[in-house]
Amino acid sequence: MNEPLAERIRPKNLDDYISQQHLVGKNGILTNHIKQGIIPSLILWGPPGIGKTTLANIIAQESDRPFYTLSAISSGVKDVREIIEKAKNSGGLFTSKNPILFIDEIHRFSKSQQDSLLGAVEKGWVTLIGATTENPSFEVIPALLSRCQVYILNSFDKEDLIALLDRAMKKDEFISKRKIELLETDALIRVSGGDARKLLNVFELLVNSSEDPVKITDTFVLEKVQKNTVHYDKTGEQHYDIISAFIKSIRGSDPNAAIYWLARMIEGGEDVKFIARRLLILASEDIGNANPTALILANNTFQAVSVIGHPESRITLSQCAIYLANSAKSNASYEAIGNAQELVRKTGDLSVPLPLRNAPTKLMKDLDYGKNYKYAHNFENNFANQEFLPKEISSTKLYEPGNNPRENAFREVLKNRWKDKYKY
Structure with a gap:
């Protein structure tokens, strides 16, 4: 066997x-x-x-x-x-x-x-x-x-993993001969990290190290399975848990924690481009227009580590992580696109207002494509008050500025420009 x-x-x-x-x-x-x-x-x-x-x-x-x-x-x-x-x-x-x-x-x-x-x-x-x-x-x-x-391919859910255990107990030539009582599964599934191969390997270890009847409980699993929590498995549960802790530390504006989790990944041999990509996503998702320079630095970091490689790229990653952790935070852009996509799913393909349509042919012009469009640069302060949304969703506010100095300034501008249309 x-x-x-x-x-x-x-x-x-x-x-x-x-x-x-x-x-x-x-x-x-x-x-x-x-x-x-x-x-x-x-x-x-x-x-x-x-x-x-x-x-x-x-x-x-x-x-x-x-x-x-x-x-x-x-x-x-x-x-x-x-x-x-x-x-x-x-x-x-x-x-x-x-x-x-x-x-x-x-x-x-x-x-x-x-x-x-x-x-x-x-x-x-x-x-x-x-x-x-x-x-x-x-x-x-x-x-x-x-x-x-x-x-x-999606991660296994709890029911899938339990089904795998059930198959093993019923169909495997060796496991099916054993007397096994699967009383609890939470610890077993948690230890596996959703990895079916690891789940089955741990299950087999538990069965082979015990006499019949094998009663599998959460306590039994945790006692038998030795987990080295300092170890970093870049293809398993630790990979996802530590990158999660890293991102949440930056989002929470704690540069010390961010650098600790960064060091854990670097010492574990994590792909530096993977780390840089996550920083790039975070720069837009969690900082956004509260500090637009964050996206520029994160993008430059990704380009730099792709060229430099390990181990020198750790310095660039450290600089970027500290900068992002210390930046003002806003998820307003993230929320705005989510709100807009939800609205699109609800309202479908609404027609583009005629003034906003492109009119490259005479027929289109005869059909009033582009008619009455106000060219913003021809107006004072480069702004013309006009409708840019389909009439069915006119005055729908999708973007709510975050509460930070830069976006508070955005709010004041929007409030003055669109006081008759949107409520800011």
Whole structure:
């Protein structure tokens, strides 16, 4: 019994696959692809331990295709070319039976390694399936990304994880023979961090280290499973918990805590570009127009760490984190776009007012496109009081300035300009 439990009960078909119903349910998009026998090159994006590798294997099996696999951690350009050559000789060009090349952690491939895949994907020698825990928009080169569909895999919820445990107890050759009482699951699920592989490995450890009957309670789990809370696992629960603590410390204007959590990530070997991207998001989401320079510094930080790399980039990240922590805070821009999107979903495609429409042709001008539009620069203070929203939502205020010096100044300007339209 050398094979881990997670491998022994790995699903072999779509019917056994738990979760991701938006992709592999009865009417899921991947289910339809498999039924039609047409599998596009694709990127599976989601957190660790949610079944990306399993899904790739199932796609190959159910579509009856040759299956080749590479790990971005241990493979180079030479390995890629060797696999592509094998794939060329095992499948027909531009047929529904093109071999599948699965690359785990494709975000770890360098630009040259990703470049080596382009020709094979474009010419139909292989159907590429890449798995990544990182945003492919940043980690996959545009030329390759444009040739792939990106599908997002969601984290397992509690019911999914319990279903996995139930399957193990019923179907695994060894576990099913044991007398197991699953009395509580909260600690077990918490320890796993939502990673199915880790959940099953911990479950197997608990069962193998105990005599029958095995009564699994939260206390039992915490006593048996030794967790080193200082350890930083950049592919598991610690990865998400520590970046969360880092962001919340900056949002809470505590530079000391921010630098501590930054150091935890750096010492744990976290990807510096991942940290910089989160700072870039925070600069808009939590600071915004309270200090617009924050976005400029965060963007420059991202560019700098991409060029500098580790370890020197830690200094730039430290500078940026301290600056953002000390900046005035406002989530007004974040709230405004959320309010606007909600309004769009409720009201649908409202017509653009005629004065705001573009009129490049005579017919459009005859239809009054652009008529009565007031060109702001022709008026005093470059402002003309006119309607810019569809009439159905006229006077709807979506942006509420934050309570900070810069946005309080915005509020005064808006109050004077739009006193008859919006209430500021």
